[in-house]
Amino acid sequence: MAEITTDTGVGVRPALARKPSAFLEFFSRLFREKPLGAIGAVVCLIFLFAGIFADLLAPYGFNLIMPINRMKPPSLQFWFGTDNLGRDIFSRILYGARLSVIIGLSAALLATVLSILLGITTGYLGGRFDMIVQRFVDAWMSFPDIVILIVVVSVVGPGMPQVIVVLGCLYGIAGSRIIRSAVISVREQSYIHAAQSIGGTTPRILWYHVLPNVMPPVIVLFTTRVGAVILAEAALSFLGLGVPPPAPTWGGMLTGSARNYMYLAPWMALAPGICLTLVVFSINMFGDALRDLLDPRMRGHR
Amino acid sequence: MQGYIVRRFLALIPTLIFASFIVFITVRLIPGNIIELMLSQNDVSASKQTRDQLEAALGLDTPIYIQYFKWMAGLLQGDLGKSLWTNTPVMEEILYRLPITFQLGMMALLVSLLVGIPIGVYAALKQDTVGDYLLRTLSILMLAIPGFWVGTLVMVFPAMWWGWSPSVRFVTFSQDPWGNFVQLLIPALILGKAFSAIIMRLTRTLMLEVLRQDYIRTARAKGLSVSTIVIRHALRNALIPVVTLVGLQAPLLFGGAVILEQIFVIPGMGLLLLEAVGTRDYPTITGVFLVIGVAVVIINLLVDLSYGFLDPKVRNR
Numbered sequence: 039m040a041e042i043t044t045d046t047g048v049g050v051r052p053a054l055a056r057k058p059s060a061f062l063e064f065f066s067r068l069f070r071e072k073p074l075g076a077i078g079a080v081v082c083l084i085f086l087f088a089g090i091f092a093d094l095l096a097p098y099g100f101n102l103i104m105p106i107n108r109m110k111p112p113s114l115q116f117w118f119g120t121d122n123l124g125r126d127i128f129s130r131i132l133y134g135a136r137l138s139v140i141i142g143l144s145a146a147l148l149a150t151v152l153s154i155l156l157g158i159t160t161g162y163l164g165g166r167f168d169m170i171v172q173r174f175v176d177a178w179m180s181f182p183d184i185v186i187l188i189v190v191v192s193v194v195g196p197g198m199p200q201v202i203v204v205l206g207c208l209y210g211i212a213g214s215r216i217i218r219s220a221v222i223s224v225r226e227q228s229y230i231h232a233a234q235s236i237g238g239t240t241p242r243i244l245w246y247h248v249l250p251n252v253m254p255p256v257i258v259l260f261t262t263r264v265g266a267v268i269l270a271e272a273a274l275s276f277l278g279l280g281v282p283p284p285a286p287t288w289g290g291m292l293t294g295s296a297r298n299y300m301y302l303a304p305w306m307a308l309a310p311g312i313c314l315t316l317v318v319f320s321i322n323m324f325g326d327a328l329r330d331l332l333d334p335r336m337r338g339h340r
Numbered sequence: 341m342q343g344y345i346v347r348r349f350l351a352l353i354p355t356l357i358f359a360s361f362i363v364f365i366t367v368r369l370i371p372g373n374i375i376e377l378m379l380s381q382n383d384v385s386a387s388k389q390t391r392d393q394l395e396a397a398l399g400l401d402t403p404i405y406i407q408y409f410k411w412m413a414g415l416l417q418g419d420l421g422k423s424l425w426t427n428t429p430v431m432e433e434i435l436y437r438l439p440i441t442f443q444l445g446m447m448a449l450l451v452s453l454l455v456g457i458p459i460g461v462y463a464a465l466k467q468d469t470v471g472d473y474l475l476r477t478l479s480i481l482m483l484a485i486p487g488f489w490v491g492t493l494v495m496v497f498p499a500m501w502w503g504w505s506p507s508v509r510f511v512t513f514s515q516d517p518w519g520n521f522v523q524l525l526i527p528a529l530i531l532g533k534a535f536s537a538i539i540m541r542l543t544r545t546l547m548l549e550v551l552r553q554d555y556i557r558t559a560r561a562k563g564l565s566v567s568t569i570v571i572r573h574a575l576r577n578a579l580i581p582v583v584t585l586v587g588l589q590a591p592l593l594f595g596g597a598v599i600l601e602q603i604f605v606i607p608g609m610g611l612l613l614l615e616a617v618g619t620r621d622y623p624t625i626t627g628v629f630l631v632i633g634v635a636v637v638i639i640n641l642l643v644d645l646s647y648g649f650l651d652p653k654v655r656n657r
Contacts (some may be wrong), residue, residue, distance in 0.1 A: 174657065180637055182595030183595050184599065185628075188598070188613060240486070272486055275600055277614065292492050297495075304497065318483075
C-alpha cells in the first residue's frame with residue numbers, strides 16, 4: 039500500500055508514509071478531547087505568525103521615536119499606546135514576539151537536544167559514567183536558574199546568541215533527568231534485549247530503538263521548555279541582562295527608564311505582561327494536552 | 341541515622357569544592373576589570389604604579405590558583421574573604437542578608453502550602469468536575485504570570501489610584517516585627533503564587549492515587565466521614581512527596597526571591613548578588629554562590645531526614 043502511494047524510494051517505511059494521516063488524526067483528537075489545549079495551540083500559532091510577519095503587521099518601526107507622541111494612551115492610531123520616548127507599543131510588542139519566538143524555539147531546541155544526548159547515554163549506558171554525570175547534574179541543579187544565569191550572562195555579556203546558548207544549556211542539563219528516567223524504563227523492554235542479542239551496535243540501538251520510544255516525553259519536554267525559556271529570557275531582560283535595548287524584548291519593556299514613567303502612562307506596564315502571560319499560558323495548556331494525549335502513564339503529573 | 345547524616349555531609353564536600361572552583365574562576369572572567377572600575381571613580385589618569393599598588397592591596401596580583409588556595413584556606417576557618425569595595429568581611433554581609441531572603445522564602449512557602457494543599461485536595465475530591473477543571477486551568481495560569489510583572493503592577497497601580505506604594509526602606513525584624521512582616525508580605529504572596537500552583541497540582545495527583553487505595557475503601561466502608569478519611573488517612577500519605585517537592589524546589593524559591601528583592605528593594609541575598617555582579621566584587625559573588633549552594637543542599641538533607649517523622653516505614657528501618 040505504502041509503496042504504491044509514495045514513490046520516494048525504497049527506503050521509505052510504511053510508518054512514515056502513514057504519518058500525515060496520523061498527524062491529522064492527532065489534531066482532531068486534540069480538538070475533540072482537549073478544547074483548551076487546542077485553543078492554546080491556536081494562540082501559539084497566532085503569536086508565531088505575529089513574530090514571523092512583524093515587518094508587515096507592525097504599523098511603525100520598533101525603534102521609531104515620535105517625540106510629539108510621547109506617552110499617548112491607547113487609541114485607534116496607537117493600539118497599545120506609546121511609551122516614554124514616543125514609540126508605538128503595539129509595534130514593539132510584535133517585534134518583541136519575534137525575539138521571543140526566535141529565543142524560545144532555538145533555546146528550547148538546544149535544550150532538548152542536550153537533554154536527549156545526556157539522558158539517552160546516561161540512561162542506557164548506566165554504570166560509572168551515569169554516576170559521574172548525575173553528580174554533576176546534582177551540583178548544577180542545587181543552584182537557582184536565575185543565579186547561574188546572572189553570573190554566566192555577566193561573564194559572556196548580554197546579547198541574543200549568548201542568551202540562547204546559556205538558557206539552552208541550563209534547561210538542557212536539568213531536563214536530561216526526565217529523558218534519562220524514560221530511557222531506563224525502555225532499556226529493560228524485550229525489544230531492546232532482542233536488538234542487543236542480534237548484535238545491534240549501541241549507537242544503532244539508541245537511534246532506532248530507544249529514541250523513537252522516548253519521543254512522547256521529548257515532545258512534551260520541548261513544548262514546555264519553550265514557555266519556560268520565554269519566561270526566563272523576559273526575567274533576564276527585566277534585570278538588564280538579556281538582549282540589550284533598544285531591542286523590544288517584552289521583559290525589557292518593563293524595566294529601565296520605562297519604570298519611571300509608568301505612573302504617568304500605566305499602559306506601558308500592561309501590554310508586555312499580558313502578552314507574556316498569554317503566550318506562556320497557551321504553551322503550557324497545549325503542552326498539558328499533549329502530555330495527556332501522548333502518554334497515558336504521565337497523565338495528571340506535572 | 342547519624343552515620344547517614346555524616347555520609348551525606350561528606351558526599352557534599354567534593355561537589356561544593358568543584359562548584360566553588362568553577363565560580364571562583366568564572367567570576368574573574370567577567371569583563372570589566374575591577375581595578376579600572378575603581379580608578380575610573382576616583383582618578384582617571386592613575387599611573388601604572390597606583391594601579392599595581394591597588395592590585396596588590398586587593399590581593400589580585402598573584403596568579404589565580406594562588407588566590408584560590410588562599411581563599412580555600414580562609415574558607416576552612418569560616419572566612420569568605422573581604423568585599424573588594426567596602427572591605428567588610430563577606431561572611432558578615434551574608435549573615436546579615438541570608439536571614440532576610442530565608443524569611444521571604446519561608447513566608448512564600450507558607451503561603452503556597454496554605455493555598456496549594458487545600459485546593460489540591462478539593463480538586464482531587466471533585467475530579468473531572470467543572471470546579472476541578474477550572475482550578476487546574478487557574479494553576480497553569482498562575483505559573484504563566486511572570487512574578488516580576490505582578491511586582492511591577494503592585495508598584496505602579498496602587499500608587500496611581502490611592503497614592504500608596506510599598507515602602508522601599510527596609511525595616512528589619514528586630515526593629516519592627518510587624519512592619520517587617522507587612523513589608524515582606526506582598527513579595528511573599530507573589531513568590532508563593534507560582535509555587536502554590538505547583539503544590540496544588542502535585543497534591544491533586546497524589547490524592548487521586550491514594551484515594552484509590554484499598555485502605556481508603558475500608559475506611560469508607562467503616563462509615564468514616566469524608567473529612568476524617570481525607571485528613572487522617574489520605575492526606576498523611578499523599579503529603580510525603582509534597583515534602584520532597586518542597587526540597588527540590590528550594591532553588592526556585594531562591595531564584596524568585598532574587599527578582600522580587602530587586603523590585604521591592606529588599607536587602608537579601610539576591611540584591612547582594614546583583615550588586616556584586618555589577619561592581620565585579622569577586623569575593624562577594626563567590627561567597628553568595630557558595631552559601632546558596634550549601635543552603636540548598638542542607639534543605640535537601642533536612643527534607644530527607646523529615647521522612648523519618650512522616651513515614652513510619654522509614655522510621656522503623
